[in-house]
Amino acid sequence: MKTIVSNIEENDDYNKIIKEAGEIIRKGGLVAFPTETVYGLGGDGLNPEASKKIYAAKGRPSDNPLILHICDIKQLEDIAETDDIRIKKLAEKFWPGPLTMVLKKKDIVPKSTTGGLGTVAVRMPNNKLALDLIRAANTPIAAPSANTSGRPSPTNGKRVAEDLDGKIDMILDAGSVEIGLESSIIDLTGEKACILRPGAVTKEMFEEVLGEIEVDRVVKDPSSVKEGYKPKAPGMKYRHYAPKAELKMFRGEEKKVAEEINKLAAEDEKNGLKVGIIASLETAKLYVFGEVVVIGARNDDVEIARNLYEILREFDDKKTDRIYSEVFEDGKLAKAIMNRFSKAASNNIIDIL
Ligand code: AMP
Ligand code: MG
DSSP: OOOEEEEGGGOSOHHHHHHHHHHHHHTTOOEEEOOSSSOEEEEETTOHHHHHHHHHHHTOOTTSOOEEEOSSHHHHHHHBOOOOHHHHHHHHHHOSSSEEEEEEBOTTSOTTTTTTOSEEEEEOOSOHHHHHHHHHHTSOEEOOBSSOTTSOOOSSHHHHHHHHTTTSSEEEEOSOOSSOSOOEEEEOSSSSOEEEEOOSSOHHHHHHHHSSOEEOHHHHOGGGGTTTOOOSSGGGGSOOSOOSSEEEEEESOHHHHHHHHHHHHHHHHHTTOOEEEEEETTTGGGOOSSEEEEEEOTTOHHHHHHHHHHHHHHHHHTTOSEEEEEOOOOSTTHHHHHHHHHHHTTTOEEEOO
């Protein structure tokens, strides 16, 4: 398949492109587009054929449900049960924005979109292009991240093309995204609201609106998946966001962490392996082996979130064999950063005492 790549920033014909993209979606085709979180791979969320194509293009297991993206609150009533005051409160506070709500679905939403579940995940993205596209398509757009399943999510159009060129109808390239990590997911189908995936809307922000809420066991303790606990967000059981290299993270006093990483990197290089190191601006100078990449200043969680996936993909480009990283546990986005980072590392986090 020939993929049309439209560079939005360099193109004056914005309206024409959006119209064309909307038509592709309406006819059951696939269009990748930017949102404020990561790039999405969009198809008509009410058309089972379109969701089949999404799963095929990504190589995604079909029991891993898709998020439906809407452009106004009226659209929500078509696809989900909305007589729950918490929905209205959260929508007013956080939409459009990096928040996905899991709700009881209406019959119009095919089970092939929801991974066979009776619930549907819905989000209103805070990105003009995304909202214009949903409006032009005149249907909720099912959009997982626009990457090959398992790889780090794409935070710019070039990374989308790397994974999906030739597999989808169109890519709308508008440069780099704002946040760089996927949305927060909250399950509202139970009595107590429950966080299924941490994101830029934090537990504290939810609690300001809803009072006390829960955090899913798998988010709190990722090893519980291995013990046979079935996650409520089916995507949580898959290895995710991962570079090709083996990634290990180290927690502890910064000099001791650097000492340990230097020791391992020296040994690896002696064995002919290519080593990458992810460090903060403040600690980068402590490393003497491997290729050191600065992810951001220690307290700049916004910058760290924005850089994470691109750095992992750059190490893939360079065919790095092993990546060693510090942990990044400061700031409002720390939970979301460490959730993705530790998954990319298959939970390989070593405490240096
Ligand atoms: P992605 O589209 O790659 O950002 O991932 C979407 C994630 O949302 C999936 O992996 C699921 O874990 C979660 N999700 C989507 N729909 C539902 C649902 N109905 N119930 C629970 N989790 C969901
Ligand atoms: Mg994804």
